[in-house]
Amino acid sequence: MDSQKQKGFLSQLRNILTYRPPKQNAFVLPELEDEGNEGNSEKTNKGDIGDKSNSDKNNKNESSSVQSKKSKKNTKKPIRASEWKQIKSEDKETKDKISANINVNLKVIKEKFHVPENIDVIIREFKLAQKVNAFIVFIDGMVNNEVINNFILRQLLNPLQFNGYTSGCINQYVREHVLAVGQTKVIDKYSDVVKQVLTGVTVLFIDGCNNCLAIETRGYEKRNIGNPVTENVVRGSQEAFTENTKTSIVQIRRLIKNEDLIHETIAINSTDNPMASIMYIKGIVNPKVVEEVKRRIKSIKTDLILGEGILAQFIEDRPFMLFPQVLATERPDRAASHILEGKVLIFSEGSPFALIVPVNFLALLHSPEDSSLRWQLGSFLRLIRLTGLLIALFIPSLYVAITNYHHEMLPTELLLAITSSRENIPFPTIVEALLMEVSFEFIREAGIRMPGLIGSTLGIIGALILGQAAVEANIVSPIMIIIVSITGLGNFTIPNYSLAFGIRLLRFFFICMAGISGFLGISIGFIIIIALSTSMKSFGVPFMSPGWPRTKKSADSIIRYPLWKQEKRPDAINSLHRQRQPQVSRGWVVDSNPNNKGGNKNDSGR
Amino acid sequence: MIQEGKIGVFEASSLVIFMVASKALFGAVRELVEATGPSAWYTTIISGITALIGFWIIIRLMQRFPGQELVSILKTVYGRITGSLIALIICFLYIYNAASFTREFTEAVKVFEYPLTPPSFIMILILLAVIVLLYYGLETTARTTSFFTWPLIVGMISIFFLGLPLGKLTNLYPLLGHGLDRTIITGLLRSSVYGEVIGLTIILNALQGIENFKKAGKHGIIISIIIISLSLFIYSLIFPYSVSVENTIPLLTLTRIIEYGRFFQRFESIYIFIWSVAATLTTAINLYLALSIYCKTFRINDHRVLVLPLCILLFSIAIIPKDIVTITSIYVHYLRQYGWIIFIGLPLLTLIVAAVRGKKGESANA
Numbered sequence: 015m016d017s018q019k020q021k022g023f024l025s026q027l028r029n030i031l032t033y034r035p036p037k038q039n040a041f042v043l044p045e046l047e048d049e050g051n052e053g054n055s056e057k058t059n060k061g062d063i064g065d066k067s068n069s070d071k072n073n074k075n076e077s078s079s080v081q082s083k084k085s086k087k088n089t090k091k092p093i094r095a096s097e098w099k100q101i102k103s104e105d106k107e108t109k110d111k112i113s114a115n116i117n118v119n120l121k122v123i124k125e126k127f128h129v130p131e132n133i134d135v136i137i138r139e140f141k142l143a144q145k146v147n148a149f150i151v152f153i154d155g156m157v158n159n160e161v162i163n164n165f166i167l168r169q170l171l172n173p174l175q176f177n178g179y180t181s182g183c184i185n186q187y188v189r190e191h192v193l194a195v196g197q198t199k200v201i202d203k204y205s206d207v208v209k210q211v212l213t214g215v216t217v218l219f220i221d222g223c224n225n226c227l228a229i230e231t232r233g234y235e236k237r238n239i240g241n242p243v244t245e246n247v248v249r250g251s252q253e254a255f256t257e258n259t260k261t262s263i264v265q266i267r268r269l270i271k272n273e274d275l276i277h278e279t280i281a282i283n284s285t286d287n288p289m290a291s292i293m294y295i296k297g298i299v300n301p302k303v304v305e306e307v308k309r310r311i312k313s314i315k316t317d318l319i320l321g322e323g324i325l326a327q328f329i330e331d332r333p334f335m336l337f338p339q340v341l342a343t344e345r346p347d348r349a350a351s352h353i354l355e356g357k358v359l360i361f362s363e364g365s366p367f368a369l370i371v372p373v374n375f376l377a378l379l380h381s382p383e384d385s386s387l388r389w390q391l392g393s394f395l396r397l398i399r400l401t402g403l404l405i406a407l408f409i410p411s412l413y414v415a416i417t418n419y420h421h422e423m424l425p426t427e428l429l430l431a432i433t434s435s436r437e438n439i440p441f442p443t444i445v446e447a448l449l450m451e452v453s454f455e456f457i458r459e460a461g462i463r464m465p466g467l468i469g470s471t472l473g474i475i476g477a478l479i480l481g482q483a484a485v486e487a488n489i490v491s492p493i494m495i496i497i498v499s500i501t502g503l504g505n506f507t508i509p510n511y512s513l514a515f516g517i518r519l520l521r522f523f524f525i526c527m528a529g530i531s532g533f534l535g536i537s538i539g540f541i542i543i544i545a546l547s548t549s550m551k552s553f554g555v556p557f558m559s560p561g562w563p564r565t566k567k568s569a570d571s572i573i574r575y576p577l578w579k580q581e582k583r584p585d586a587i588n589s590l591h592r593q594r595q596p597q598v599s600r601g602w603v604v605d606s607n608p609n610n611k612g613g614n615k616n617d618s619g620r
Numbered sequence: 621m622i623q624e625g626k627i628g629v630f631e632a633s634s635l636v637i638f639m640v641a642s643k644a645l646f647g648a649v650r651e652l653v654e655a656t657g658p659s660a661w662y663t664t665i666i667s668g669i670t671a672l673i674g675f676w677i678i679i680r681l682m683q684r685f686p687g688q689e690l691v692s693i694l695k696t697v698y699g700r701i702t703g704s705l706i707a708l709i710i711c712f713l714y715i716y717n718a719a720s721f722t723r724e725f726t727e728a729v730k731v732f733e734y735p736l737t738p739p740s741f742i743m744i745l746i747l748l749a750v751i752v753l754l755y756y757g758l759e760t761t762a763r764t765t766s767f768f769t770w771p772l773i774v775g776m777i778s779i780f781f782l783g784l785p786l787g788k789l790t791n792l793y794p795l796l797g798h799g800l801d802r803t804i805i806t807g808l809l810r811s812s813v814y815g816e817v818i819g820l821t822i823i824l825n826a827l828q829g830i831e832n833f834k835k836a837g838k839h840g841i842i843i844s845i846i847i848i849s850l851s852l853f854i855y856s857l858i859f860p861y862s863v864s865v866e867n868t869i870p871l872l873t874l875t876r877i878i879e880y881g882r883f884f885q886r887f888e889s890i891y892i893f894i895w896s897v898a899a900t901l902t903t904a905i906n907l908y909l910a911l912s913i914y915c916k917t918f919r920i921n922d923h924r925v926l927v928l929p930l931c932i933l934l935f936s937i938a939i940i941p942k943d944i945v946t947i948t949s950i951y952v953h954y955l956r957q958y959g960w961i962i963f964i965g966l967p968l969l970t971l972i973v974a975a976v977r978g979k980k981g982e983s984a985n986a
Contacts, residue, residue, distance in 0.1 A: 419733065420892070425883045531737065531745060533889070534729060537896035541749040541764060548763035549756040562763040564630050 110203045116147045116221035123151055123219070126208055135211075140167070143176040146184065147221040151207075156214035158233025165194040166216065166229060185223045197230035212287055236261065237366075242344050244511055247383040251347040255366045257321075259291050262361055262368065265346040266293055270353060274298075280308055282325075282362075283315045290325065291361040298356045300588045303553055307358050307371060321365025329360075329371075332550050336516035339552040341370040341377055348382045356589025358553075372553035372587060374560070376571050378510040379403065384574050392574040400572060402507030406517050409501050410447050411524035411536050413494075417443045419532030431493075438488040444529035446490050450498045451522065453480065458502075559586035622915045622923045624826040625759035629835045632820060632827055634766040635905050636840025639816035641847040642772070642898035645891075646724055647948045648813065648956065649848075649855055649870040655806050657861055659797025661853035666807025668845035671814030674964035675837050678821060681971045682830055685981035690821040691916040696981075697974045704917045706966070710818075711913040713962055715930070717816070718906035719937035720951040722746055725899035727944035728869050733892065743938055746900050747931045753904040754911060754927045758826055761901075761908050768897050775894040776847060779871065780854045782878045782887060787857030812956050813848070814841050815963025819909045822916075868944070907934060 093101075113119055120137070127135040134154050142148040150166065169175055175192045189198050201207055202225040207217050214232035239261065242254040255262040263277055274296045279289045290311050294304055310329040319325050322342055330339045340360075343349055344367050349359050352370045360369040370377075379399050384392035417436070421429060439446060457476035464472050477499075484490045501521065508514040520543065527535035550557035560568045566585035569575035578599045583589045598604055652660045685693045690710075695703035726742045734742065753761045797803050817837050820827065827833045855870050858877075867873040872891055879885040911930055915923050941947045974980070 420889070423886055423889045425885055427882065531734065531742070533892045534733070534742065534745060534896045537893055538745050538749045538900060541768075541897060541900055542752050544767050545749070545752050545756060545760050545764045548767065549760040556763075558763065558767070562631075562767045563759075564628055564766070 110205050112202050112204060112207070112219075112224055112226055114222055114224040116149070116219055119219045119226075120149060122204055123207070126204060127151070127211070138167070140171060142170055142184070142188075142220055143173040144171070145173075148219060150216050150218050151211055152216040152231065153211060153214065156234045157216055157231040161195060161231045161233065162216055166218070166231070169194055170218075183223055183225075184220050185218075185225055185227055188218070188220070189227055193227075193229060195229050195231070199228040200225050201228050202226075209281065209287060213289070232260075239265070245343065245345050245348070245382070245509065247381065247386065249386040250382050251345065253346060254344040255346060255349075255361075255368060257364055257366050259289070259361045259363050262346070262366075263291060263293065266350055266353070266359070269346055269350040270295070275353070278308075280311045282311060282319050284319045285317045286319065288319045288363050290319075293353060293359040293361075295353055295356070298354070298583075298589050298591050299358060300356065300590060303358055303372060303587075306553055307360065311360070319362060322360065322362045322367045322369050323365060325360065325362040326369055331552060335546060335550055336519055337375070337547065337550070337557070338378065338510065338512035338516070339371075339373065339550065339557065341373040341510065342367045342512065343370060344368075345382055351382070351385070352377075354594075355583050356587045356591075372551075372555035373557075374552065374555060374584075374586060375547065375558055376560075378513045379508070379572075380570075381509045385577070389574050389576040393572075396572055396574060399507045399509065402504035403517060405504035406501050406508070406514075407521055408524060408536070409497055409504070410451060410521060411528035413497050414443050414447050414525055415528040415532040415536055418529065432491075435491040435493050439491050440488070441490075444525065446494050447497075447525050448522070450484075450490055450494050451501075451525070453484075454498050454502055455518070555586050555588075560584065622912065622921060623757075624823060624912070625757060626828055627759060627762040627823070627826050629827075629832050629839070630769075631762035631766045632823075632832065632836030633839040633843065634769040635762055636817050636820065636837065637769060637843050637847070638765050638772070638898060638901050639819060639905055640814050640840065640844035641776075642902045643813060644776070644848045644851040645869075645871055645895050645898055646721075646728060647868060647870075647952070649852055650865060650867055651948065651953070651956070652806070652810065652852065653856060653861070653870075654865045655798075656803050657797030658792050658794060658856045659803045661849050661856055663797070663803050663807040663810070664813070664848045664852055665845060666804060667811045668814055668841060668849075670808050670811035670960075671817065671841055671964070672838070674811060674815070674960070674967070675817055675841060677964065677971060678818060678837070678967045679830070679834055681967050681974070682821060682824065682833065684971070684974060686830065687825075688981055689824040689916065690818070691913055693821075693970065693974075693981075697970050697977065697979050707913050707917045710822075710962060710966070711910045711917070713959070714819070714906045714910035714913070715934060715937065716951075717955060718903045718910065719934050720947060720955060721899065721906065722903050722934065723938040723941055724944070724947050724952060725895070726938070727947060728872075729896070731944065732869065732872060740935075740939060743935055746903060747935060749900045750904045750907060750934075751927055751931055753901075754908055754931075755924055757923065758823055758908060758912070761904055765901050765905065768894075768901060772894050772898060773843075773847065775890050776851065776871075779875055779878070779887060779890065780850055782880070783854055783858055783874050786877060787854065789857070791857055791860050792853075809957055809960065812959030812963055814844060815959050816906075817841055818963050818967065819905070821967075822909050822912050903934075907931070 113122075120139070123129070123137065127137075129135050129137060135151065136154050137149055137151050139147070139149040148170065150162070152162065169192045170188070176187070178191060179187045185200065189200070199210075201210065201217070207226060207228070210228045211217055214234055216229045216231040218227040218229060220226075236258040237256050239253050239256055241252050245254075253265070255265065267275065267277075272295060275293065276296050277291060277293050279291050282288050282290055292304070292307055292311075307329070311325075314325075314328045316328065319328070326338070326340045326342065327333060332339060341352070343352075349368045349370060353359055357370050357372065360371065362369075379396060381395070381399075384395055386392075387395070416423060417432065424432070436443075441449065454477075457473055457480070460476070461473040481490075481495045485492050485495060505514055505518060508517060524536055524539050527539040529535075531538075544558075548556070548558045548562050556563050559565050560571055566582075568584050569580040569582070570584070578595075581595055581597060581599070582592050583594050585592070649660075652663060656663045681693065682688075685696065688696065691703070691707045694706050697703065698706060722743055723739070725746070726739045729742060730737060730739055753764060817840060820833055820837055820840075824830075824833055827836065851871060855864060855874060858874060859867070859870075864870065872888065872895070875887045875891045878887050907930060911923050911926055914920070914926060914930075920926070941951060
């Protein structure tokens with residue numbers, strides 16, 4: 015028995031010490047030979063799994079060594095790098111050109127779209143006018159089938175449609191006489207074909223033509239126009255953008271019926287091939303801003319741009335700052351008003367938000383409702399929001415500073431009230447403040463993540479029950495509950511989500527600064543934040559304008575002047591046409607006065 | 621040459637106001653009251669007017685060398701080596717000014733608010749903000765300063781108005797203080813308080829023209845005269861002479877005695893805020909001017925590399941004095957008493973030397 019046990023033990027020991035090759039069926043993710051070389055990586059991805067790959071590699075190595083020996087004998091003359099680049103680009107261009115031979119085109123398209131593996135890509139071959147070979151390519155689900163069946167295929171298959179054709183490029187004839195579709199475009203590059211097909215366009219190839227026709231057939235499912243979720247107003251428009259850029263652009267066009275409203279699309283260099291759309295009014299916008307927007311978007315090289323949130327991070331001036339330097343809005347009316355101020359609107363597919371650039375800090379505190387209401391009410395709302403922002407930023411830190419360092423500043427009665435409420439609390443104030451603020455953040459985050467009805471009730475339950483229980487258990491003082499609640503309310507008054515988030519994080523910074531050195535710490539922290547903010551720019555426009563640096567007086571900053579007094583566009587944006595309306599914008603004021611026919615030039619702000 | 625960007629008249633005036641008027645928040649008020657008695661409030665007006673005359677000399681100098689800032693003028697007038705040496709003396713004066721200011725604030729804040737905190741910790745905190753400001757350069761420093769200008773002015777004026785009911789007119793007597801001769805002589809000597817306005821000559825190119833320079837300097841000095849004179853007036857009005865010479869930080873003591881009913885009392889919170897902001901920004905401005913002179917003297921293109929070494933230098937100088945008495949009676953006293961030699965005397969001397977040697981700027985020659 016012992017010997018058997020000993021044998022067993024020895025064999026186990028030997029098993030541990032002996033090397034064994036890994037099991038054959040285990041999946042090993044192959045490492046790339048050269049991570050920087052994308053071309054090679056594809057090759058290795060395709061073939062190098064398992065043992066086979068190793069033998070393949072060996073074979074390749076052997077063959078390559080033989081080849082290298084051979085090639086040494088027939089060494090070519092070295093050419094310059096610039097020449098080599100030129101040859102390469104010319105080669106690439108010629109390869110990218112569409113062939114006149116339909117079989118070649120079919121092969122290339124199948125290769126490009128990985129047909130038949132890729133079952134969404136439909137290639138429909140047919141005889142044009144029952145004579146000429148042709149095919150159309152589109153992506154199933156991205157197109158409107160009715161358009162393809164009734165207005166493309168039906169027309170193309172009908173020989174009667176081609177009665178008038180005599181000679182020349184048949185593509186031109188098809189485009190002018192056969193197809194009953196609104197938008198068509200001639201394309202002569204495969205790369206363009208791929209881009210178009212991926213966006214829902216149908217591409218028609220005809221034998222004998224060295225170009226093809228891109229036919230507008232986009233017809234995928236999309237969400238209907240809904241109400242704004244994050245920018246609610248009582249008075250004003252109740253519609254929001256959708257994820258579909260085309261719909262959003264139409265929404266803007268419906269609001270700004272101006273022939274100078276330009277819409278341009280820019281392809282983003284990303285694996286998911288998204289398109290960014292920019293809108294602006296020519297003649298009002300500063301062309302340098304448009305150029306800069308295009309330059310930044312075109313220069314992006316990345317993997318995935320899913321909506322404006324990701325795009326914004328790629329084009330922002332100072333990505334390490336907590337404040338956003340672009341304004342995201344889901345409201346067409348707000349976007350339209352900014353376009354008319356001389357700003358540029360950016361849409362990215364996949365998100366119901368538009369980006370507005372350039373922006374300043376005060377624009378982030380504005381709401382579309384400010385303009386809908388009378389000027390006194392609009393101005394009051396802005397002041398409330400600004401107060402809310404300051405409360406959200408400073409109240410907890412001021413409480414921490416006063417209770418830890420500056421007790422003498424409080425009136426005696428208030429000091430006694432605070433002291434008696436904190437008598438049984440075991441934690442120092444800073445711990446208490448951080449504890450409650452973090453709990454509040456938990457409730458808020460959980461409320462958003464929890465589904466529907468539970469989410470909305472969770473906030474109330476969390477705040478009421480948790481707060482009450484914490485006070486009764488003598489973990490936090492009632493005054494801290496009040497402070498956290500006021501802070502939360504203040505934060506909710508900030509209309510811009512990104513700014514509100516930035517303020518939430520800054521609050522913790524100020525609590526820590528107050529905990530370190532009271533008022534001095536808060537002052538130092540505030541100076542740092544102001545210094546960082548004043549040094550920031552959004553597409554060339556100082557973030558803290560029109561105050562710091564001081565630009566020309568704006569009638570639409572913190573105090574919103576009456577609309578008829580807002581004669582000029584903001585100075586900091588440097589729009590080409592600063593005058594928004596004449597000095598007398600309410601003509602009836604002048605007209606009604608019989609003694610003042612034609613108006614007085616000095617009647618400013620009427 | 622370093623790229624300083626562009627600043628406007630309001631921002632430049634703010635720089636002057638912070639450099640000059642923030643002294644009223646510290647021991648300077650007591651020092652002047654001690655020297656001239658109840659006539660201190662108009663002694664500072666004499667100083668201000670002297671400074672305005674000095675500023676006129678500076679303007680004449682700058683007009684003689686259009687488009688040139690002070691360092692370049694010094695090099696033109698005195699030659700490269702002598703000019704650079706004089707520029708370095710001004711540079712050191714600004715560092716010294718910043719260091720004494722930092723230490724004065726540190727000691728004061730330690731006495732009144734943080735008795736257990738080591739001075740070095742307070743100085744490091746201030747330098748943290750100074751580093752950020754200096755790193756982003758003149759534009760950011762000027763904009764940040766202009767952001768806090770209105771809070772500073774409104775805060776100080778509100779303190780004055782709230783304290784007004786506590787005043788007694790009899791405290792202002794004798795109106796001539798320790799004597800008219802003493803008032804005038806002290807007023808002339810203490811024009812150094814406003815002398816920092818010379819700093820605008822260093823950043824002249826950022827000001828976009830001599831006209832803006834003139835406006836900014838004048839506005840800055842006049843607003844500072846009003847603030848300092850008002851603070852001296854209110855202080856003399858509220859505290860009798862015998863008490864007023866005893867307070868280390870006069871305006872802080874003033875805020876502590878303000879009381880409106882049971883709830884509205886002790887307005888120190890406003891004071892502490894503007895106090896710390898003023899100290900930090902004044903240090904930053906002074907240090908930036910020193911940095912700018914240094915870069916222009918040695919033709920350094922990027923000022924950012926010098927920020928940290930300069931802050932360490934400032935910390936080292938500021939930590940030398942033993943206590944608050946050494947700071948106020950030696951460091952600050954001599955600076956305020958004899959600073960005019962550099963602030964007003966130097967431009968005057970330069971103007972005379974330029975006239976004697978026939979040196980002029982390029983466009984002035986044409």
